[in-house]
Amino acid sequence: MKITDIIQETYLALSANKVRSGLTMLGIVIGISSVIAMVALGQGAQSSIQSSIQSIGSNLIIVTPGTQRGPGFTVSAGRGSAQTLTLEDANAIQSEVSLVKAVSPEVARRYQITSRGQNTNTQVVGVTSAYPTVRNLEVSDGSFITDQNLRGASKVAVLGPTTRDDLFGQGANPIGQTIRINRSDFKVIGVTKAKGGSGFSNQDDTIFVPLSTAQRFLSGDQYVTSISVAAQDSESTSAVQQQITELLLNRHHIANPQLADFSTLNQADIVATASSVTQTFTILLAAVAGISLIVGGIGIMNMMLTTVTERTKEIGLRKAIGAKKRDISLQFLAEAVTLTFIGGLVGIILGWGISFGVRYFGILQTQVTVSSILLAFGVSAAIGIIFGYYPAHRAAGLNPIETLRYE
């Protein structure tokens, strides 16, 4: 029996029972499309979480002050409360740790800001000119804080877009205007590009001022609240983290690493953790969708068994005129595989459509990958073969005499 004959027979058999074939296919369509859509959702979530972590900065290591725990003291004042990091620590990291791209010491605190009768409470960060490099920040209007501003402790400020909207109104140009932070007037010299909420801190709702200015006029001391370090590439982050820890322990004269008065956070660790969470999430979603695929496969088997019973006489006739077991089983297998194949194709298109719709209407970020399509295709073909094999085998094994007598 030639392939063209099998295709023709399959078409005739399936089109003879259009409603039944369609409903059976629907099971596979739903199964495949939900697998595609669910995996797309999971992978979309994964990439959006990753990119939002990456938006904080790339290959980032953040050093924050640890718990203040003096000799004899047992009461902890809480993490990050200690004032142990200084500008000198940051300079030492820059000069002594290898594979460092840039170091950005920061002083951050919330203040009430006023401007022309408007006021808002937001985070004011004292930064150096290295900050945009380390934190992947870009300026949309004006300029960022320069080394000259730092040396002169100038009272200049760069606004995040959200702060700009709060103080001057949506999309206004604030450059050259004056804002008042903690009873000092600052001149606005730039506005940063919107980055969106990163989950950890909203960089759009921030005011940047020179570090020296922040220390002199706002905090009034020499400490920094965190040091962000950018490693040269993602492979070197752990090595850099290790070196920073050793250097700071040494500089702070601490012998026991357990008693360190600072802590370091590696961005690669955060990304890895978030990835493993979203991956588990994706697998879970795909597994739930996979169950509906199995149910669809059982639907195929059910239909094929019914078909074999209904067409017992036809099977007998085909055998009488010379069909071999292989011809019969191929014919029924082809029907089952065609059902799953078409169902799979429609399912892929539908799944793609669903994930496109979810993305288009901004509900969630989705990403359809080639691998998930190939997987769905392979699975649907396999389901056709697995669930079609038993009915086909049964049809092929029927006794021609009994099938001819079947009423």
Place this chain on the structure above:
Amino acid sequence: MIVVKDITKSYHADTLETLVLRGVSFTINDGEFVAIMGPSGSGKSTLMHILGCLDTPSSGTYHLDNHDVSTLSDDELAEIRKDKIGFVFQTFNLLRRATVIRNVMLPLVYAGVKSEERERRAMGALNAAGLEDTYFDHLSNQLSGGQVQRVAIARALVNDPKLILADEPTGNLDTKTGEIVLETFERLNRELGRTIILITHEQEVANHAKRIIYIRDGLIVEDRKTHRSKTHLKI
């Protein structure tokens, strides 16, 4: 040529053994028109299944064209059926959702005949079976009983088989259309020299053949030539 020697066939149901054929022997030469006759339960259907290579005997031998087919496997039997035997059934057994021409082409599909040739041969067979060209593209459920049986005869003919086996071909037809179908068989035998074996329980139907083998309780009780043949032979 068909040579059957001492064929028996028994069926086992649990421990009970039923002997359906109890030693049947005969020879049918090419070009004969034979009716196998007997009441129900006589074993004539079982004999037809064995002659049609749908089943194998429990003992004895069956030579079809000097080839022993009594011990072949299922797929080997399918091969023989495909090349040498055409079936006509009481219930016609056409594919209802397929057209007349497609029904007739079906054996050619399994025989691996090229698509271009199939239609030509199917039309030839339909003409030989006496069906008008206008019905070729009809679905089989749009035809009358006599026409359906002629389609079935065309299907049996299309593979150019040695042997045509007709199992009660007039059983579901009225007398008049039955006559037409039987005349078709006679014509095929007379004009095309086909070997035809007709299974029936009706004497009138059997009388259309040139030779009648009577079977009862699994044994041949009479094997004689009819008036349509030259001589009478009695055993």
